[in-house]
Amino acid sequence: MKYTTADLCIIDGPIQLIQKRPHMFVHLVNGLELASKVAAGACLLVEEPVNLQRKGHWWIVASEQDWMTNQANVSVQDLFLRNIPFPEAGPNSMHPEVLLTAFADRILTQNGEECLVIKGTIPSNAEIWQHLKTNPQWKRTVAFEMTDEEPANHVSDN
């Protein structure tokens, strides 16, 4: 059979797959599991301690060493939008930040003074900003808000 490029379905990033088949990526869609995945990824890339905190509906992963800017040809935005291979974690691995884009309500990331809102709107008077200011030693912070979490007793359909 002959076909042309017009017949091809272009896969533009992994977010639709993650949302359609969440249990290929996580056991439970909740803040703790997502934060743990981001922290585990960071631990493979930095030598400094990686912190995981919860503040209300917000989850925060932070380190005194930036784990995001040492990826060649990969921007911080790419890590949140694309399926970026993660060879440090082994074959067929991917960086975990894109999972947050699929599931979290709001996401921000901060590199010292430089701040980037990845998803949602975060007013300048939001409490999360104040919390981040109290930890100036963090060289990379990822904070995300989860308001609709899968309960821990959920049975996966896998």
Add this chain to the structure above:
Amino acid sequence: MDLDDNEAIKRKIDGPLGFFLAELIDDAVFFAARRSSGTLLEVMISTTAMGGLLAAGSVRRPIPHGKMITFQGDELFIPPGAFPECNRRRARGELKLLPVRWP
């Protein structure tokens, strides 16, 4: 386009060198999403072609799980040594490729 050693080297991301087919479409979407503008093709393989590929060193096995991802199905791994067999079978019409839509 035939399978080609040099092209495989150029496009390798991780894992062993070769050509990989996922059994299930959702698994295939994961791998397509690793590529810039990746796409999906369904490959229909005749029973005799599958026998030839396996005899030439191809292996059907569960897809190795990566960090952050658990696959649901198998893969057919075609190592470079089996590329000529794969290309011969395709030229004979024993492997057919068709575009497939997702989701």
